[in-house]
Amino acid sequence: MATKEEMEANRRRYEELRAAGQGATLKGLPALTARDGAPLVADTIISREQVPPGWYATVRLRRSEALRIVDEQGAASVALVGWREEDTSERINCADTVKVQWSAAIAKGRVILTDMGRVLVSVIEDTSGAHDLLAGGSNAGSTAAAYGAATRNTHDNFLAAAAKIGLSLRDIPPCVTFFAPVSVDAGGQFVWTAERKHAGDFVDLRAEMNLVLVASNCPHPLDPARPPSAGTVTLIRHRAAAPGADDPCRTASPEAARAFTFTDRLYA
């Protein structure tokens, strides 16, 4: 049992971490990328793929490569899960991602963590800042309820993609969804803010370990668009610039810095 002094010391440390994490972060987050910003240099592009509405793609990234995900018409949402290639029991962990960063609002300058205290990907470019870590993807029931008949959906896409790399339902964790402007109002209800979606929005996710990602291009289940919104998604695998000493993601907070330290040890 903790002594009173230990309990008080732990509370003081927690309040200091909270103040740093939510207010006076040392650096603050960088501004969002302009939609005509961060052009890719042709010879850094490794491959390019268009994912039609309702479909999915599996992408393998080596550490330091990046994936650009583009919502071409501003009508798509992209649900994403990922695993560490060498040990797929290590995978995206949305819960740790939000609690470690003291925020459910992922945006440029943030990281997405695995369940092992390491960084899966860094959000190095982001024109949107409107992404969801809480409400997950669609399934047969959610599409039937929304559109009157079950449609292609993220649950089934993740299952199919996982099966093709030797994984199964047991391996599919909660997902992040890009271009899904979900927030929580004062009463705890989810709110969808359609005005935060724009044609040409993109994110760049820099792989911080060798990994396998599955991207599902299905409408977010909280998107009120009827009939379902549908747009093409472009995935561009490219070689990211090496992070500098002042890399915004690596230096965003003491928590992020530690997660990178633990990740770098995998490759030391």
Added chain:
Amino acid sequence: MSNLVYARDVPAEAPWSHIIRRGQTLRIIDSEGQQAVDALLYCVENPAERYSAQDTLRMQRSAYVGLGTALVSNNGRVMARITADSCGQHDTSAGCCSCESNAVRFGEQTRYQHACRENFILELSRDGLTKRDIVANLNFFMNVPIDPSGNFTVVDGISAAGNYVDVTAEMDVLFVISNCPQVNNPCNGFNPTPIRVEISDPPRA
């Protein structure tokens, strides 16, 4: 709670699991107050089907768990419902603590402290399940407000000694608990304490 068929005190920092049959109710009692109880549910018939925090929240279109919340599986089926709740504040977005996430959140000196994921791994191993099977869990009696800007904070629990939550199963489920050992944030008032679990049969018609 007539028809009581099982009761057990779960010590501070310890795991527990039991099968809850369809129609039975599990009561979880925060015996001394301000104690987070991490919980996972698995379908007995096919444990690949398990509790899904995101499906649960999406179905109810709100961010917290309370009276009436349907606990939904990763296949979109209702596994259980919250049928009584004398506390009123429960989380399912913050996940469980682990040695690894503690080291990131609170510094490397906290890596060698007992954590919920250690409890879950050991308890699940009795049923042939592994770390792969651990997903985002329920955190009963844990107070994690999310504000409109996305700020996400574990704050002091509001549960008083004796507060309880009832979970009534709608399919046979393996119910797994970690009585949270976290001492680095306020979820347990910085002092983990015992809880009590009680299982009762449905009232006879």
